Amino acid sequence: MSDIVDQFLKKGTNKGVFYGGMFRKSARQETIEVRNPATSDIITHVPDAGEDDIIAAVCSARAGFEVWSKIDPIDRARHLRKFADIIAENIPKLALLETAVTGRSIKEMRAQMGRIPEWIEYFGGIAMGLEGESNVVRGGYVTMTHYEPLGPVALLTPWNHPILILVKKMAAALAAGNTCVIKPSELAPVSPLVLAALATEADLPNGAVNVVTGGPGTGEALCAADDIHYIDLTGGTVTGRKVAAKAGDRLIRSTMELGGKTPIIICEDADLDGAIAGTLFAAFIASGQTCVSGARFIVHTSIYDHFTKALAKRADAIKVGDPMADSTQMGPVISNASKNRCIRMIAQAKADGAVQIAGLCPLDLETPFDKGYYLRPTVFKDVKSNHGLFLDEVFGPVISVTPYKKEEEALQLANIGDFGLGLSIWSRDIARAHRLSLGVRGGIIWLNDHHRNDPRSIWGGLRDSGFGKENGWDALKSYMTKKSVIVRTAPGYDDWFAGSSRYG
Numbered sequence: 001m002s003d004i005v006d007q008f009l010k011k012g013t014n015k016g017v018f019y020g021g022m023f024r025k026s027a028r029q030e031t032i033e034v035r036n037p038a039t040s041d042i043i044t045h046v047p048d049a050g051e052d053d054i055i056a057a058v059c060s061a062r063a064g065f066e067v068w069s070k071i072d073p074i075d076r077a078r079h080l081r082k083f084a085d086i087i088a089e090n091i092p093k094l095a096l097l098e099t100a101v102t103g104r105s106i107k108e109m110r111a112q113m114g115r116i117p118e119w120i121e122y123f124g125g126i127a128m129g130l131e132g133e134s135n136v137v138r139g140g141y142v143t144m145t146h147y148e149p150l151g152p153v154a155l156l157t158p159w160n161h162p163i164l165i166l167v168k169k170m171a172a173a174l175a176a177g178n179t180c181v182i183k184p185s186e187l188a189p190v191s192p193l194v195l196a197a198l199a200t201e202a203d204l205p206n207g208a209v210n211v212v213t214g215g216p217g218t219g220e221a222l223c224a225a226d227d228i229h230y231i232d233l234t235g236g237t238v239t240g241r242k243v244a245a246k247a248g249d250r251l252i253r254s255t256m257e258l259g260g261k262t263p264i265i266i267c268e269d270a271d272l273d274g275a276i277a278g279t280l281f282a283a284f285i286a287s288g289q290t291c292v293s294g295a296r297f298i299v300h301t302s303i304y305d306h307f308t309k310a311l312a313k314r315a316d317a318i319k320v321g322d323p324m325a326d327s328t329q330m331g332p333v334i335s336n337a338s339k340n341r342c343i344r345m346i347a348q349a350k351a352d353g354a355v356q357i358a359g360l361c362p363l364d365l366e367t368p369f370d371k372g373y374y375l376r377p378t379v380f381k382d383v384k385s386n387h388g389l390f391l392d393e394v395f396g397p398v399i400s401v402t403p404y405k406k407e408e409e410a411l412q413l414a415n416i417g418d419f420g421l422g423l424s425i426w427s428r429d430i431a432r433a434h435r436l437s438l439g440v441r442g443g444i445i446w447l448n449d450h451h452r453n454d455p456r457s458i459w460g461g462l463r464d465s466g467f468g469k470e471n472g473w474d475a476l477k478s479y480m481t482k483k484s485v486i487v488r489t490a491p492g493y494d495d496w497f498a499g500s501s502r503y504g
């Protein structure tokens with residue numbers, strides 16, 4: 001295993017930014033605190049990188065691109081497989097690091113880290129099979145197409161899945177032949193630095209993977225850098241609008257994976273035990289801090305009472321505490337600001353007349369966890385479609401339940417609002433489930449399951465949830481441009497201004 005993970009697990013480590021295959025001292029003195037949300041203790045500081053750091057990182061990415069883009073896809077795949085193997089060797093330590101920084105339970109992180117290498121292996125594999133086309137066209141011509149990488153690309157990643165979401169983007173970008181400059185969230189910037197170092201250990205060229213840490217100003221400067229040719233962001237909708245506008249000004253492509261307010265429709269014929277187990281996972285995995293967290297449950301009136309009672313009982317049984325303990329099922333939210341936002345939304349839900357049925361008992365955690373950013377899994381029933389809890393993204397373990405009588409009403413409730421990322425439908429009648437799936441608005445729809453992800457399954461939303469796709473061939477091709485080469489095969493030549501009648 002690499003000792004780089006051990007170094008970052010030591011409290012107080014600040015190795016700087018990463019570009020050109022090594023850690024570098026930032027050009028700026030300003031730093032950002034990184035806290036453990038389970039205890040509120042400071043883990044480390046990272047640079048608040050400025051323009052000089054970004055220029056250096058982008059120049060490094062350009063130098064790396066001149067090497068990496070010229071490597072045959074078969075050989076690039078070999079490098080990526082080695083990178084995947086090195087990550088796999090370090091999964092136990094990476095899980096500890098992710099838990100320390102995000103507060104997610106170690107059980108969750110071990111399960112998630114176990115799948116990370118799949119994305120790198122998959123994109124390295126399909127890039128070898130990316131073929132151009134040729135066509136014989138009228139007039140004595142052959143057209144040939146082939147794909148080329150774009151150049152250095154900017155990856156802006158969130159705090160809730162620091163490694164998973166980065167690898168989803170980075171694997172596609174690298175497999176296509178691009179190089180990356182990564183700006184991670186200032187709340188969880190550590191593991192992207194570690195992955196950049198591991199990429200160098202896998203013999204990827206210096207400059208293939210670069211990381212600049214910092215706040216919003218760092219991200220803004222990176223998006224404005226002249227030699228950035230694509231921006232891929234996962235973040236909030238407000239940030240997405242700003243980044244998309246910057247990409248539009250520069251006429252470069254972008255992918256935006258933004259917010260959500262995920263509906264879950266529970267039909268009267270659903271397998272209730274399965275639906276309750278699945279929706280608990282949807283609502284409270286990662287402490288409810290994912291873009292597709294089950295947020296508003298739309299439940300048929302015939303099963304409403306049974307469902308709400310069973311859901312509340314199961315939610316109250318979730319063990320909250322030290323995320324490093326194997327027995328813990330849910331850790332804290334990421335920050336005190338996130339905790340306070342959830343508390344405000346709970347208070348507003350009560351003021352609106354919704355009925356709280358889970359999360360009523362206060363937490364009693366021992367030191368040092370009494371200083372952490374903890375909340376109980378919280379469930380409200382009888383939430384109306386005009387309530388803030390029904391409409392607004394919480395990004396925490398607070399959910400709403402609303403009854404419906406007819407399919408048309410379920411669809412109407414599910415489609416309220418401006419988001420359109422993910423949702424799930426629970427029914428044993430496959431015709432009904434499919435019929436509902438055609439009527440709901442969302443880029444990802446699960447039937448009788450939720451939040452399942454795979455490198456082969458495209459991922460992305462619409463409207464305020466963003467645009468563009470991650471995963472699959474769509475993601476690989478989005479990181480490339482398709483070039484057309486037209487070859488004249490007809491004999492002789494045409495001379496328009498000497499009387500030739502051929503045109504076009």
